[in-house]
Amino acid sequence: MTKRTGRRRFTQLAASFFSIIVFLFLVGSAVFLLLTHPKSPLPDHWNPLRDLSITAPVSLVTRFQLNRALADKAQCKAVLSADEVTFAEMEDLVVDQNCGISGRGLLSRLATADVRGVETRCTTALRLAMWEHHVVQPAARDILGTEARALRHLGSYNCRRMRTAQGQDSRWSSHATADSIDIVGVDLADGRTVNLLRDWSAGGPEAEFLRRIGRGACDWFRVVLSPNFNKLHADHFHLQGPGWGYCR
Numbered sequence: 131m132t133k134r135t136g137r138r139r140f141t142q143l144a145a146s147f148f149s150i151i152v153f154l155f156l157v158g159s160a161v162f163l164l165l166t167h168p169k170s171p172l173p174d175h176w177n178p179l180r181d182l183s184i185t186a187p188v189s190l191v192t193r194f195q196l197n198r199a200l201a202d203k204a205q206c207k208a209v210l211s212a213d214e215v216t217f218a219e220m221e222d223l224v225v226d227q228n229c230g231i232s233g234r235g236l237l238s239r240l241a242t243a244d245v246r247g248v249e250t251r252c253t254t255a256l257r258l259a260m261w262e263h264h265v266v267q268p269a270a271r272d273i274l275g276t277e278a279r280a281l282r283h284l285g286s287y288n289c290r291r292m293r294t295a296q297g298q299d300s301r302w303s304s305h306a307t308a309d310s311i312d313i314v315g316v317d318l319a320d321g322r323t324v325n326l327l328r329d330w331s332a333g334g335p336e337a338e339f340l341r342r343i344g345r346g347a348c349d350w351f352r353v354v355l356s357p358n359f360n361k362l363h364a365d366h367f368h369l370q371g372p373g374w375g376y377c378r
């Protein structure tokens with residue numbers, strides 16, 4: 131290689147390196163503007179920097195937005211009130227190291243359906259609201275031709291140890307921190323009621339509806355136990371926020 135071709139190669143390399151830097155800078159600026167500009171054409175539900183909206187369509191960014199809201203009490207409450215979920219704030223319940231409710235409130239209405247007043251934590255209310263809007267309502271419309279008017283439950287907070295088919299376990303239940311809620315059925319807008327004990331194994335559209343909302347709960351809760359799991363769950367879905375990802 132002569133000295134001249136060597137120099138030309140070097141100039142070419144430097145030029146392409148420079149073009150790459152300019153290109154990356156332009157792409158970076160465009161992405162930054164897209165994410166941060168108040169008049170950005172990017173919808174909020176596609177923008178990881180924007181807060182979660184319960185009623186917005188689900189996108190690839192929704193999980194990220196949800197995790198942020200779950201990790202921050204104030205943001206969790208703000209997300210609920212932005213979509214008119216009724217969650218009356220209460221003082222945190224401090225019992226001992228096993229029992230208590232952090233981010234406590236009285237939940238009485240989700241984005242569309244009612245729920246009989248239940249003391250729970252914001253994270254449980256938020257997961258439940260996502261499930262109601264994105265799973266329960268669409269399933270009620272598609273399979274039963276109506277809307278869900280109210281979710282029936284057996285409560286959320288209960289300072290107790292876990293129950294298993296063999297009896298009591300030494301570990302504490304996720305209900306002891308209101309990280310779970312037990313759902314027994316759904317009241318429909320046309321006056322019908324669907325409940326797990328009667329309809330889960332009865333066949334027909336009610337059973338199909340319950341199976342679909344049970345499966346769909348796994349998108350919004352980490353642990354979901356249905357009548358398929360054991361006899362203790364014959365009459366309810368156990369919907370649990372934290373956990374190891376178990377859906378049965």
Ligand SMILES: [Zn+2]
Nearest residue numbers: 310311312368
């Ligand atoms: Zn439970």
